[in-house]
Amino acid sequence: xxxxxxxxxxxxxxxxxxxxxxxxxxxxxxxxxxxxxxxxxxxxxxxxxxxxxxxxxxxxxxxxxxxxxxxxxxxxxxxxxxxxxxxxxxxxxxxxxxxxxxxxxxxxxxxxxxxxxxxxxxxxxxxxxxxxxxxxxxxxxxxxxxxxxxxxxxxxxxxxxxxxxxxxxxxxxxxxxxxxxxxxxxxxxxxxxxxxxxxxxxxxxxxxxxxxxxxxxxxxxxxxxxxxxxxxxxxxxxxxxxxxxxxxxxxxxxxxxxxxxxxxxxxxxxxxxxxxxxxxxxxxxxxxxxxxxxxxxxxxxxxxxxxxxxxxxxxxxxxxxxxxxxxxxxxxxxxxxxxxx
Ligand code: 5GP
Ligand code: MN
Numbered sequence: 269x270x271x272x273x274x275x276x277x278x279x280x281x282x283x284x285x286x287x288x289x290x291x292x293x294x295x296x297x298x299x300x301x302x303x304x305x306x307x308x309x310x311x312x313x314x315x316x317x318x319x320x321x322x323x324x325x326x327x328x329x330x331x332x333x334x335x336x337x338x339x340x341x342x343x344x345x346x347x348x349x350x351x352x353x354x355x356x357x358x359x360x361x362x363x364x365x366x367x368x369x370x371x372x373x374x375x376x377x378x379x380x381x382x383x384x385x386x387x388x389x390x391x392x393x394x395x396x397x398x399x400x401x402x403x404x405x406x407x408x409x410x411x412x413x414x415x416x417x418x419x420x421x422x423x424x425x426x427x428x429x430x431x432x433x434x435x436x437x438x439x440x441x442x443x444x445x446x447x448x449x450x451x452x453x454x455x456x457x458x459x460x461x462x463x464x465x466x467x468x469x470x471x472x473x474x475x476x477x478x479x480x481x482x483x484x485x486x487x488x489x490x491x492x493x494x495x496x497x498x499x500x501x502x503x504x505x506x507x508x509x510x511x512x513x514x515x516x517x518x519x520x521x522x523x524x525x526x527x528x529x530x531x532x533x534x535x536x537x538x539x540x541x542x543x544x545x546x547x548x549x550x551x552x553x554x555x556x557x558x559x560x561x562x563x564x565x566x567x568x569x570x571x572x573x574x575x576x577x578x579x580x581x582x583x584x585x586x587x588x589x590x591x592x593x594x595x596x597x598x599x600x601x602x603x604x605x606x607x608x609x
Contacts (some may be wrong), residue, residue, distance in 0.1 A: 293323045296551075312429040322350050322370055343372065411436075550583045550590040570582060
């Protein structure tokens with residue numbers, strides 16, 4: 269049994285003794301965060317537990333079809349209701365993140381709540397902000413870990429289509445359709461079990477990957493054609509989009525998902541960065557190939573973190589001065605970081 273499971277029994281006990289269980293995903297929740305959250309919600313409800321869900325901010329459009337997604341309370345839209353849920357919870361389970369600032373505005377309320385707190389996650393080097401930490405960076409996704417934990421607690425696989433669908437979404441989105449990340453033979457064994465519940469793989473595939481607007485595709489073309497800069501001497505490519513450019517393509521949340529991966533298909537490029545202008549700050553997405561540690565770069569220079577090959581961060585500046593700062597730190601640090609690899 270993996271080391272990370274040593275707290276599973278304790279978690280099971282807390283599930284049994286808690287009347288109000290609150291499940292919280294991270295800010296800008298991705299398919300894995302929402303998949304893990306919904307899967308554990310469906311399991312808890314099936315065993316008669318009272319569970320509620322919060323996401324720090326809005327879900328991306330392509331996740332909204334998921335069974336139970338409409339029951340997720342969005343903190344920045346329903347602050348009062350979410351504070352009450354945090355207040356009355358006796359167990360708070362945090363999913364798919366390892367630093368408390370990923371709770372966004374909910375952070376201070378969650379940290380000061382009297383509830384027992386558990387973290388279930390697969391990122392390296394978790395911070396210590398919970399009573400129970402179930403962390404396994406050897407799995408591809410938090411969803412894979414949830415499958416193992418629930419199977420353990422349930423003493424056999426929990427068979428339910430909404431549960432299987434949620435975990436399947438978490439696994440395919442965190443591995444980019446089995447292209448990257450820490451997937452293993454066991455991931456495929458789990459996927460086999462999930463598919464055998466009768467979930468419709470091709471429908472899910474279409475809902476996640478083939479469900480965008482024409483504007484989004486034109487935005488992608490624009491970004492690649494007009495806004496991509498290649499720095500061959502640093503094996504790096506970056507793209508940047510302003511708020512007004514996004515608006516002119518009728519941007520909805522989730523539209524830029526996947527853009528940052530594309531420059532990695534260029535021969536010789538090992539590091540790709542996407543800058544998205546937000547109100548008062550810039551959000552950065554980092555992707556890398558091989559052993560270039562994108563997460564170290566994110567952590568050291570952009571208040572962020574993540575996985576070796578997929579990470580993110582932010583910078584409190586304009587698009588222009590964020591890129592300027594990025595170029596400076598890239599030039600100063602590329603060789604060193606690339607040497608680690
Ligand atoms: P994305 O580029 O898709 O937004 O994020 C990729 C991964 O990077 C996420 O799954 C998450 O692990 C990590 N990540 C993104 N933004 C941040 C951030 O601001 N802080 C931290 N710690 N991790 C982030
Ligand atoms: Mn994840």
